[in-house]
Amino acid sequence: MNIFVLGLNHKTADVDVREKLAFSGPKLEEGLLRIKALPEVREAVILSTCNRVEIYANVKDTTKASESIKNFISEFHGINRDALETSLYIHENISAVKHIFRVASSLDSMVVGEPQILGQLKDAFEFALTKKTTGVLLNKLMKKAISVAKRIRTETKIAENAVSISFAAVELAKKIFTDLATKSFMLLGAGEMAELAARHLMSSGVKEVLVANRTYDRGCELAKEFDGRAVRFEEFIHEMVNTDIVICSTGASKYVLMKEQMQHVMKERKHKPVFIIDISVPRNIDPEINHIDNVYLYDVDDLQGVVDINVLERRKEAEKAEKVIAEEIETFQKWQTSLDSVPTVIALRERADAIKKEELDRLLNKLPSLGEKERKDIEYMATAIINKLIHPPTAALKEDTEDKDILIATIKRLYGLNEKEE
Amino acid sequence: MGTIFFELALTFYFAATIISIAELFKGTKTTAKIMLLFVIFGFLLHTVSIIFRYIVGGHLPISSPHEATSFFSWCTVLLFFILEFRYKVGLLGSFIMPLVFVLMLSSSLLPREIKSLSPVLQSYWLGIHTVLAFIGNAAFAMAFGIGIMYLVQEHYVKSKHPSGLFQRLPSLQSLDEINYRLITIGFPLLTLAIITGALWAESAWGSYWRWDPREVWSLITWLIYAIVLHARLMAGWRGKRAAILSIIGFLTILIAFFGIKLLRKGLHVFL
Numbered sequence A: 001m002n003i004f005v006l007g008l009n010h011k012t013a014d015v016d017v018r019e020k021l022a023f024s025g026p027k028l029e030e031g032l033l034r035i036k037a038l039p040e041v042r043e044a045v046i047l048s049t050c051n052r053v054e055i056y057a058n059v060k061d062t063t064k065a066s067e068s069i070k071n072f073i074s075e076f077h078g079i080n081r082d083a084l085e086t087s088l089y090i091h092e093n094i095s096a097v098k099h100i101f102r103v104a105s106s107l108d109s110m111v112v113g114e115p116q117i118l119g120q121l122k123d124a125f126e127f128a129l130t131k132k133t134t135g136v137l138l139n140k141l142m143k144k145a146i147s148v149a150k151r152i153r154t155e156t157k158i159a160e161n162a163v164s165i166s167f168a169a170v171e172l173a174k175k176i177f178t179d180l181a182t183k184s185f186m187l188l189g190a191g192e193m194a195e196l197a198a199r200h201l202m203s204s205g206v207k208e209v210l211v212a213n214r215t216y217d218r219g220c221e222l223a224k225e226f227d228g229r230a231v232r233f234e235e236f237i238h239e240m241v242n243t244d245i246v247i248c249s250t251g252a253s254k255y256v257l258m259k260e261q262m263q264h265v266m267k268e269r270k271h272k273p274v275f276i277i278d279i280s281v282p283r284n285i286d287p288e289i290n291h292i293d294n295v296y297l298y299d300v301d302d303l304q305g306v307v308d309i310n311v312l313e314r315r316k317e318a319e320k321a322e323k324v325i326a327e328e329i330e331t332f333q334k335w336q337t338s339l340d341s342v343p344t345v346i347a348l349r350e351r352a353d354a355i356k357k358e359e360l361d362r363l364l365n366k367l368p369s370l371g372e373k374e375r376k377d378i379e380y381m382a383t384a385i386i387n388k389l390i391h392p393p394t395a396a397l398k399e400d401t402e403d404k405d406i407l408i409a410t411i412k413r414l415y416g417l418n419e420k421e422e
Numbered sequence B: 001m002g003t004i005f006f007e008l009a010l011t012f013y014f015a016a017t018i019i020s021i022a023e024l025f026k027g028t029k030t031t032a033k034i035m036l037l038f039v040i041f042g043f044l045l046h047t048v049s050i051i052f053r054y055i056v057g058g059h060l061p062i063s064s065p066h067e068a069t070s071f072f073s074w075c076t077v078l079l080f081f082i083l084e085f086r087y088k089v090g091l092l093g094s095f096i097m098p099l100v101f102v103l104m105l106s107s108s109l110l111p112r113e114i115k116s117l118s119p120v121l122q123s124y125w126l127g128i129h130t131v132l133a134f135i136g137n138a139a140f141a142m143a144f145g146i147g148i149m150y151l152v153q154e155h156y157v158k159s160k161h162p163s164g165l166f167q168r169l170p171s172l173q174s175l176d177e178i179n180y181r182l183i184t185i186g187f188p189l190l191t192l193a194i195i196t197g198a199l200w201a202e203s204a205w206g207s208y209w210r211w212d213p214r215e216v217w218s219l220i221t222w223l224i225y226a227i228v229l230h231a232r233l234m235a236g237w238r239g240k241r242a243a244i245l246s247i248i249g250f251l252t253i254l255i256a257f258f259g260i261k262l263l264r265k266g267l268h269v270f271l
Helices: A015-021 A026-037 A062-076 A081-087 A093-104 A116-130 A136-155 A165-176 A192-203 A216-225 A233-242 A259-268 A287-291 A300-366 A372-398 A404-414 B002-025 B029-057 B065-087 B092-109 B124-158 B172-205 B213-235 B240-263
Strands: A002-009 A041-048 A052-059 A089-092 A184-188 A208-213 A229-232 A245-248 A274-278 A295-299
Touching: A002 A015, A002 A062, A002 A093, A002 A136, A015 A052, A015 A081, A026 A041, A026 A062, A026 A116, A041 A062, A041 A116, A041 A136, A052 A062, A052 A093, A052 A136, A062 A081, A062 A089, A089 A093, A093 A116, A093 A136, A093 A300, A116 A136, A136 A300, A165 A192, A165 A274, A165 A295, A165 A300, A165 B124, A165 B172, A184 A192, A184 A233, A192 A245, A208 A216, A208 A233, A216 A229, A229 A233, A233 A259, A259 A287, A287 A295, A295 A300, A300 A372, A300 A404, A372 A404, B002 B029, B002 B065, B002 B092, B029 B065, B029 B092, B065 B092, B065 B124, B065 B172, B065 B240, B092 B124, B124 B172, B124 B240, B172 B213, B172 B240, B213 B240
Parallel strands: A184 A208, A184 A245, A208 A229, A245 A274, A274 A295
Antiparallel strands: A002 A052, A002 A089, A041 A052
């Protein structure tokens, strides 16, 4: 029994490679069943997301398994073996357990602490369960990985602070306004970054969306996309009177909104707070505006500053998380070794019983004149001898020692218990 | 007897204050719960001590500086519970409990003997006037705490360095709205307190208004909060300005409350 991980992620493979190797839609089921059907593989789970493709397996021999899984992938996805080789990583046993725990806890993610990966892992595991491609070992491992991830989520603050510019903007908006669903929002200009931030904001639910763009037609298109209302660019300052959140990215070379204009807007809107996010480079909004009461202006650098603080926080928390993982690996290993010794104990007992039976039969055939009582006594003696002989190794196997795998190997060798291939 | 309950209440408030301050540095759900539990125990003991004084004295125990300060704290804690359960304002205790404790501590340092009430004060106006005034003041005390919270949170947002308490403090909008709500509760109560006070003065001394220092300071306080409300409704003075004004307003109340007591002049010497 060997835990085995073979995969690639955003660090080892470009997006075009990841795309090619993704197990999406019907490919997932076919791939999973075919990997499970490989002779070296006993159990399998496939995790396939935009940032990683990983195969978790319980295999008999890691070298052979890695060969046949690689061959399978290259054939299944129609990709050259050599091209595959450079992007793949392989983890075995402890290192594999650690890897899976780190993936589940989002320590291996592009954005450390992002919450999606745990759900994706759960889905992958549940899918494997319905396809019956897992057994005792992977079931335990996956459940453990999920519980480790949950423990880390509650014991550390790894997922607490936003670490992307657009999420940071949403987080700030939520600390300025109580309920975004009652706020209206204006997209000024149509830069790509602004659109992304707008989408994040929209997914937290805003009341109304306005789009003001220099080319009115493009503005209309965007407004349609956001289910909002397009306004003429020249009118945006007027519209700001009723807008609580503005994301600006116009690509203008000078400020489109000056302090005096904003002061006027604030007076008009009775100083209700406004959150302005200026994503444009060069900036489109007079930075002096931030000095007006109840106006909160953030530019890209400001948001990046917030993100940097949060990333630093998360890094500290990630260190705590690594400690939790080290602890959990230990408990998992304890469970695993206890599992390992059971077949050896059984094999030892069976071996001894077989020898006893063989020798007894031979002896009793030679001595047909023996009475029932004598036969019983001889049998009893034979049983006592083998029991006494196998008791110390059995007891040693049941003990919880650090070098158990060596002990198991030694006992197998001494008693000639090498497992027949299943 | 009453004294023991008072001391116990003070001790519980003290413990709650220590926990509430510690919460600013490292808070969990458990510490917040323990803090609240201490406040609840303190409040129950506090209530018992007030009832005890009421039974012994035969009148509402708000007629000596010790009693008045104690009752003021009691009202503040009561409002704290209401806000805590109604709005679930994060970290509210850390900004209110120190104030409650300081009030209770100053109350404990004032002479505690139960005096019989001078005939001039024996009137139902005592209850109406003082209870209105103290609940109003308690609302202003809460507005003061919320105002400080607003300034702290606004500093995080404006300085573009949201760290520390940023995550745990409520949004600026909620703080501003709660502040406004508290002042709209406190202001009518204060107004009624001044009116009932004038009526009482008329029945006790024969004139509605005598420009005694307490009356003057009450008027100043009333004007400040009138400005807060007026500026908010007419000129949109919200957020930071409203927060600062509600802090100034409460400081005026404290001056009126303790400053005049120290001077010991005027008709309100008994308070």
